[in-house]
């Protein structure tokens with residue numbers, strides 16, 4: 001069979017089929033009324049929305065089946081907003097499908113580039129105007145204009161700088177330090193290895209330094225998953241194995257794809273699964289990505305025991321946690 005492309009003739013547009021409203025004035029009138037009713041329903045929705053905001057007391061509740069005690073104002077705001085937007089959409093779709101011109105039109109593509117003659121005219125005009133303005137002769141003006149225009153281009157940088165302090169190393173570091181105890185979340189209880197059975201998984205956070213508070217921002221970076229396997233289940237190099245303790249291994253809970261919480265652990269396969277886009281990480285191989293869009297393993301937190309036998313971090317994370325939009329070392 002020849003590899004040459006077979007030529008085929010342009011099939012053109014299919015024959016235009018007239019809708020009922022195109023040929024029957026009564027049907028067109030009916031469609032027009034339907035569109036008007038849909039717009040009217042939308043307007044009623046907006047009136048409900050505004051009316052409930054102004055006239056309904058915010059502390060009024062009513063019992064509704066399934067929903068239970070419901071705030072009347074909130075319910076009416078929701079219903080009003082839903083009606084106003086839904087019926088506008090319905091009206092527009094119905095209008096387009098029944099009454100607007102539905103003939104297909106062919107718009108030929110054309111080149112965006114201007115014709116050569118227009119381009120040449122433009123260059124000639126710029127040169128001519130430049131000559132008339134005396135730019136060639138007035139070097140002082142030419143140079144000062146260059147400085148002014150160059151500097152004005154820098155002003156957006158000042159505005160950008162003004163949107164807040166620079167994040168510095170904040171995005172790349174967490175609260176985990178050498179010796180930080182792992183505590184349960186929730187509960188803030190320090191953990192001993194005996195607290196975890198083989199197959200168990202727990203979410204932990206760094207122990208709070210007295211006098212400080214846990215911020216949501218820190219929890220978003222510090223959350224760690226603690227998993228206990230049998231030590232012989234691991235398939236790790238010597239360094240990563242030394243970061244585990246008696247079958248207990250810890251990984252950042254923040255997905256290296258787009259930062260969702262890696263919340264699902266499959267005990268049989270020993271896989272961690274991110275529910276957002278199904279990235280799957282193999283716990284036995286240092287959270288190596290075995291499926292999905294994540295490009296990097298979950299960072300592993302090195303573990304050891306303190307003098308009281310509690311699990312602590314051996315060192316901070318050795319790489320940034322979370323989405324890998326900045327360059328990481330692994």
Ligand code: FES
Pocket residue numbers: 255256257258259260274275276277278279292293294
């Ligand atoms: S955020 Fe986890 S797979 Fe996308």
